[in-house]
Amino acid sequence: MWRLSALLLISLPLSLQAGEIWITNEKDDTISVIDTDTLEVTRTIATGERPRGITFSKDFTRAYVCASDSDAVQVIDVQSGDILNDLPSGEDPEQFVLHPDDRHLWIANEDDAIATVVDVQTHKVVAQINVGIEPEGMAVSPDGKTVVSTSETTSMAHWIDTESHEIYANSLVDARPRHAVFTSDGAQLWVSSEIGGTVSVFDTADQSLITKIRFEITGVHPDLIQPVGFEFTADGTRAFVALGPANHIAVVDTATFEVTDYLLVGRRVWHMAFSPDHSKLFTTNGVSGDVTVIDVATLTPIKSIKTGRYPWGAAMRP
């Protein structure tokens, strides 16, 4: 009996506590917080200028936000919404990634062709690494040994050793790579190319190209198909790729690399985040100023929620 009640005690708070999706609004300089159960904006938090990349600390007590035009990464207390402090980020930070050690933020400085490593505890810059021109996408391998930075103009993914801070390999990808993510087992690196219209998949072991995923939507001009953000499902069997001004999310089978479906969302879709149970996917639609919610099981867009102007980044907080 006590086991049952213990189980209830454990599961009750979990089921009652709704998750949140934090959305950065590029033009409004705010964050819209969406409740994943009611699908409504519950809070709006002021940030620095042009907030884009967003991520949480491992314990979800702090949010890190790239305030691009304020040239800072801001640390926000998630309960109060107050800005605790700014981190020195270098100029124009756009995307970043938090190392699995929960301590080092790897930041892409778009204007300076540099990746900056910041210690979030000491607030000090640990290292600055020269990368290609206009770095944007940042990815860290699950074992924390490699960070990848993609540079938009050089059209390359740079493989950086996190110990030595040295680039140990460069991989050429299609034009304007904007986002990179390692698969959860660390075996593959996926890089999206906005102008090239492709997603390149690399073998992490030898940095060789496995395949390139291409997209095609009936009635949509190929030039409009501009893949940017993408996310993997928890079981790793599917990837969702945001296709920018094509207003669609592509569903990709990660085993065959085939596109199985295209889902209609709002205008100019950038990035996305899953609800805590991975049953819903939230996409940021920059131009239409809303977030489309997709039911992952049925692959159906169910609702679009108005946010601030030009929503860009998305991160989940359970």
Place this chain on the structure above:
Amino acid sequence: MTHALCALVAICHREFLRFLGQKGRLVSALVRPLVWLLVFAAGFRAALGLSITPPYQTYIPYETYIVPGLVGMVVLFNGMQTSLSLVADREVGTMRLLLSAPLPRWWLLLCKLTAGALIGTLQAYAFLMIAALFGIGFAPLAYLAALPAILAAALMLGALGLALSSTIHQMENFAGVMNFVIFPMFFLSTALYPLWKMAESAQILHALCAANPFSHAIETIRFALYLQANAGAGAVVLVSFVVFFALALWGYDPARGLIRRKS
């Protein structure tokens, strides 16, 4: 009372027999909206999505938008066709036979109307099934929720047809109905485009669209298909039905109506 019900069943039965006898009618009733859905809507596909208008909660392609309007089209054409059959009935004399039955005239006309509306509703569901086969389906419960909305629309448009039929004396005049009733009613409605789109081009067109009872019939069906109620539009449909039916009764009143001029 049983006598009245008997008349209802008999008139419905006759109407169904007639409908079954005209195979071409069902085919054309289905082909017409399907051409719009598969050809016209393909041209306006809006692969990048239409702006959100209630009851839709997110972006939709054009073919999803147009389906409730085409359901309205099915019942609109059926309503007008039933009125056409009334003109034929009058020409061959069965109308006189029907109206001379020892029952109130309003009841007989209501029976006739109900029979036509039921057939229209059946056609609408046949179209919805085919649309579902082409990938534009709705929640299972939505098909049930749409029933009163479709039936009310069919009754309202049937009553309009009935009122018109009292003014038409020859089959040939039906072309006029086509030109001056069906087309304006269909194009000046929310069947093919959302109301805000009309507002972009001309305020007068927007006002006509918003006032058109057919728009309200479509919006009632559209909301019902997404399991929502649009009470305002529903009320307009019911009030329009009462008005059109009253006009029809006046038209078919031998003492005062337009039918008098003929005899």
